[in-house]
Amino acid sequence: MSKGFTVWLTGLSGAGKSTIAQALGGVLQQRGRSVEVVDGDEVRTTLSKGLGFSREDRDTNIARIALVCALLSKHGVVAISAAISPYAQARAAARRRIGEFVEVYVQCPIGVLKARDVKGLYEKAVRGEITNFTGISDPYETPEAPDVVVNTDVESVEESVARIIEHLEERCYILPSPSEEVA
């Protein structure tokens, strides 16, 4: 059985966490790994059901996602989380619980996110129509020592994924890509 681990993406809303999670998951599956992206509607409706945006509720949400990632990683799966996870302490607790943990800071300046504002959420948050919005009306604690930083304002998704893959190879979580000379 391959060694399981968790790639924990953290960053502001709209920075590209879910997109990177899916693309990274695809590359890892091509490399023969079992992958689970712990993200999306089922997490929100089932694991996070009834939770709000208080610090305690956000921490509970992260602890649940971390538990799922920990169980999957324990059994050889690569789990990928794409939750904002704004609080450093909750991320540290997730790292402790999971053990084999790669923190990736999905970095994008908030000015760029406000300008893009694909879902119109930043505008609503600035207007106060959405409260407790991370980066506007709720804190985001920037990771102090992430394992990888990707800069989605200047990198393509492929570039960000390649940099995460490179780090996973360096840490021997995955084998180096087979030589391309074969082709």
Add this chain to the structure above:
Amino acid sequence: MSKGFTVWLTGLSGAGKSTIAQALGGVLQQRGRSVEVVDGDEVRTTLSKGLGFSREDRDTNIARIALVCALLSKHGVVAISAAISPYAQARAAARRRIGEFVEVYVQCPIGVLKARDVKGLYEKAVRGEITNFTGISDPYETPEAPDVVVNTDVESVEESVARIIEHLEERCYILPSPSEEVA
């Protein structure tokens, strides 16, 4: 990768679900399977945190445990749940979500459970000191078509586990035990 599946134990408090879950897990690990018993304090403190004993809260709890079991089973793990899961509809939803699902009714007459009352919970429930206690002041919907029934009032733990193992072999979830003639 071996085919994952979930053994879903259901039954009253004190009927022996957790004990059977642990023993069954041990046997399956000896057979070379990756096993996760989705039970215990971490489930209660993390997945079930904040939930009470209303039908809605119980259903939410079961949906979360089912999600965890589903993800593990998807990746080749044998997940074992030991939650009371009193409502047939929630168990049916778990079956649908998980797919590879073996329902085991851990049966023990409530009279026997009241007489044993290892944790003193039934006495408290009868006195009304504990409310919403399954089988006393809250319903338990007996499974109508469980895959296996074990009768813990008359069977030993080993006997119950052997009957579950036999069913798993019949359904080709696990290979038959290696011949004992070798020894």
